[in-house]
Amino acid sequence: xxxxxxxxxxxxxxxxxxxxxxxxxxxxxxxxxxxxxxxxxxxxxxxxxxxxxxxxxxxxxxxxxxxxxxxxxxxxxxxxxxxxxxxxxxxxxxxxxxxxxxxxxxxxxxxxxxxxxxxxxxxxxxxxxxxxxxxxxxxxxxxxxxxxxxxxxxxxxxxxxxxxxxxxxxxxxxxxxxxxxxxxxxxxxxxxxxxxxxxxxxxxxxxxxxxxxxxxxxxxxxxxxxxxxxxxxxxxxxxxxxxxxxxxxxxxxxxxxxxxxxxxxxxxxxxxxxxxxxxxxxxxxxxxxxxxxxxxxxxxxxxxxxxxxxxxxxxxxxxxxxxxxxxxxxxxxxxxxxxxx
Amino acid sequence: xxxxxxxxxxxxxxxxxxxxxxxxxxxxxxxxxxxxxxxxxxxxxxxxxxxxxxxxxxxxxxxxxxxxxxxxxxxxxxxxxxxxxxxxxxxxxxxxxxxxxxxxxxxxxxxxxxxxxxxxxxxxxxxxxxxxxxxxxxxxxxxxxxxxxxxxxxxxxxxxxxxxxxxxxxxxxxxxxxxxxxxxxxxxxxxxxxxxxxxxxxxxxxxxxxxxxxxxxxxxxxxxxxxxxxxxxxxxxxxxxxxxxxxxxxxxxxxxxxxxxxxxxxxxxxxxxxxxxxxxxxxxxxxxxxxxxxxxxxxxxxxxxxxxxxxxxxxxxxxxxxxxxxxxxxxxxxxxx
Numbered sequence: 121x122x123x124x125x126x127x128x129x130x131x132x133x134x135x136x137x138x139x140x141x142x143x144x145x146x147x148x149x150x151x152x153x154x155x156x157x158x159x160x161x162x163x164x165x166x167x168x169x170x171x172x173x174x175x176x177x178x179x180x181x182x183x184x185x186x187x188x189x190x191x192x193x194x195x196x197x198x199x200x201x202x203x204x205x206x207x208x209x210x211x212x213x214x215x216x217x218x219x220x221x222x223x224x225x226x227x228x229x230x231x232x233x234x235x236x237x238x239x240x241x242x243x244x245x246x247x248x249x250x251x252x253x254x255x256x257x258x259x260x261x262x263x264x265x266x267x268x269x270x271x272x273x274x275x276x277x278x279x280x281x282x283x284x285x286x287x288x289x290x291x292x293x294x295x296x297x298x299x300x301x302x303x304x305x306x307x308x309x310x311x312x313x314x315x316x317x318x319x320x321x322x323x324x325x326x327x328x329x330x331x332x333x334x335x336x337x338x339x340x341x342x343x344x345x346x347x348x349x350x351x352x353x354x355x356x357x358x359x360x361x362x363x364x365x366x367x368x369x370x371x372x373x374x375x376x377x378x379x380x381x382x383x384x385x386x387x388x389x390x391x392x393x394x395x396x397x398x399x400x401x402x403x404x405x406x407x408x409x410x411x412x413x414x415x416x417x418x419x420x421x422x423x424x425x426x427x428x429x430x431x432x433x434x435x436x437x438x439x440x441x442x443x444x445x446x447x448x449x450x451x452x453x454x455x456x457x458x459x460x461x
Numbered sequence: 462x463x464x465x466x467x468x469x470x471x472x473x474x475x476x477x478x479x480x481x482x483x484x485x486x487x488x489x490x491x492x493x494x495x496x497x498x499x500x501x502x503x504x505x506x507x508x509x510x511x512x513x514x515x516x517x518x519x520x521x522x523x524x525x526x527x528x529x530x531x532x533x534x535x536x537x538x539x540x541x542x543x544x545x546x547x548x549x550x551x552x553x554x555x556x557x558x559x560x561x562x563x564x565x566x567x568x569x570x571x572x573x574x575x576x577x578x579x580x581x582x583x584x585x586x587x588x589x590x591x592x593x594x595x596x597x598x599x600x601x602x603x604x605x606x607x608x609x610x611x612x613x614x615x616x617x618x619x620x621x622x623x624x625x626x627x628x629x630x631x632x633x634x635x636x637x638x639x640x641x642x643x644x645x646x647x648x649x650x651x652x653x654x655x656x657x658x659x660x661x662x663x664x665x666x667x668x669x670x671x672x673x674x675x676x677x678x679x680x681x682x683x684x685x686x687x688x689x690x691x692x693x694x695x696x697x698x699x700x701x702x703x704x705x706x707x708x709x710x711x712x713x714x715x716x717x718x719x720x721x722x723x724x725x726x727x728x729x730x731x732x733x734x735x736x737x738x739x740x741x742x743x744x745x746x747x748x749x750x751x752x753x754x755x756x757x758x759x760x761x762x763x764x765x766x767x768x769x770x771x772x773x774x775x776x777x778x779x780x781x782x783x784x785x786x787x788x789x790x791x792x793x794x795x796x797x798x
Contacts, residue, residue, distance in 0.1 A: 211585060228621060233552065235549070235767065237688070244551075252693070254692045268622065284566060284594070284596025284597075289566070431573070432573050
């Protein structure tokens with residue numbers, strides 16, 4: 121799964137521009153799915169046959185899109201103004217490298233910063249909003265910049281895929297990590313027929329999930345996403361929300377959804393019974409595709425299992441490789457039980 | 462182009478202040494005929510001595526860069542760092558870090574948006590509130606990293622739109638590259654040259670303070686980097702990328718040398734900019750100009766954007782033009798010797 125994850129983290133797929141990651145996922149799943157459709161928004165809906173038909177219509181979902189930015193205008197001097205797509209800590213941009221997806225391929229840029237030597241003390245401590253920042257691509261005029269990029273082009277904070285001990289440092293773990301788990305399931309033999317969705321536009325309002333749920337009309341949905349692990353320095357254990365090496369993070373409630381109680385218990389018990397690591401998400405915070413799935417078509421029983429991830433929504437997310445496997449193991453054990461429920 | 466090769470070599474050695482000796486093995490590749498030595502504080506000194514030379518010129522560029530020292534470990538194995546030199550804390554969240562002694566990679570940790578208190582997003586954390594995540598636990602990391610180990614922000618250099626190079630530590634790899642190019646390409650008759658790649662400028666020009674191989678030098682040329690305009694800067698306070706070397710004017714610099722540089726630039730149709738400072742310059746020139754009862758010093762700076770960040774940026778033509786300017790200056794001085 122590590123190699124799969126590394127492959128998945130490479131293409132840029134900012135919300136609404138998921139083409140490249142979609143193409144990659146399609147190429148990975150084609151040999152394993154009987155029926156694959158792509159709706160007009162770009163969601164992938166893939167039907168995978170198990171050994172037998174499922175009592176419950178079950179849908180699994182991970183989102184293909186990632187947070188990033190979009191170019192809003194180009195100055196006369198060739199600098200680019202931009203805005204965030206999805207929720208990013210705006211402090212992350214200063215002096216960082218970015219990768220922009222243009223019609224002619226990917227190019228690098230950097231976000232300029234006024235050096236502290238030139239600032240007053242008051243200015244030094246103020247946090248510029250993204251609207252005050254500029255991306256520099258080495259163009260000296262608007263004309264020159266327009267040859268390289270266009271208004272509306274999207275991009276991401278740059279970050280290569282690395283191993284840190286048994287952990288992984290990469291961009292876009294949210295939610296290429298979930299996609300990696302889904303791909304592993306698709307490539308395995310399943311007991312029951314299941315519908316896999318790779319959704320679009322999760323980061324801008326869980327929109328793809330809404331379209332998929334309305335189309336599929338599932339009885340039960342299982343969302344595999346990535347969630348905050350705040351097990352960093354100076355955070356007391358009661359505030360970490362989730363810990364790396366604690367296994368898949370099971371949500372009981374977040375800002376978008378109160379999860380099905382029976383499903384939540386089933387998942388936690390299954391983990392315990394099978395010696396699989398799992399942990400509850402110890403906060404009501406964030407949201408994922410469940411927000412729009414659970415209230416579609418009269419209601420869908422929904423559960424979410426997420427990868428614990430440090431520094432979510434940055435170019436340097438950190439996850440524990442073992443948690444990938446524990447999450448996969450948990451989902452593969454839970455899936456047939458959900459189908460039979 | 463030689464100056465770019467020198468730049469690449471210097472950038473590849475993480476010469477955080479105190480660790481400048483990492484550059485020494487690389488210097489052997491520069492020119493086997495050169496004599497290299499190190500003085501007691503670690504300044505790397507090259508000399509080209511011409512028999513019967515009437516004068517000596519000293520060329521100085523600091524070869525150290527800002528970085529960090531490991532001071533402590535947190536319970537979870539994260540590493541606490543202190544600054545070496547003027548670290549801009551605003552650029553640290555999400556920045557990747559490499560440790561010199563162990564070669565380990567890490568990343569500065571950060572609290573995610575939905576767990577921040579509302580006042581968090583209104584300010585940048587100080588370095589003392591930050592820590593580096595290497596993926597190891599406390600027991601594991603203590604085997605690999607020691608207190609006192611050195612670290613630096615890690616980014617591979619890139620080229621933007623063919624003409625610009627972006628990397629951490631262009632301050633002052635750019636200055637070193639220019640002077641290495643000047644030093645190795647000049648053919649002189651009457652002038653001996655001393656090139657000093659000085660140490661610990663970022664922590665108070667300490668290498669320049671200690672340097673005492675003046676040997677009756679007539680003048681010194683100090684090459685460093687200075688501020689180039691980017692949006693948000695005051696155009697009156699900055700130079701511009703692509704407009705050539707910034708020739709320094711200051712009460713502590715030799716006015717005669719400043720004017721001479723301008724005349725050489727004009728004579729050779731080389732682009733240049735004026736950088737006017739009101740007192741000391743904040744560079745090794747401040748120290749060199751005090752040597753031997755007063756050593757006439759010129760300060761030539763390469764304009765860069767985003768100083769002291771991982772995205773420092775220069776224009777390749779500025780590197781070439783600065784090298785040429787200094788070469789022409791020395792050639793003219795050599796002729797007039």
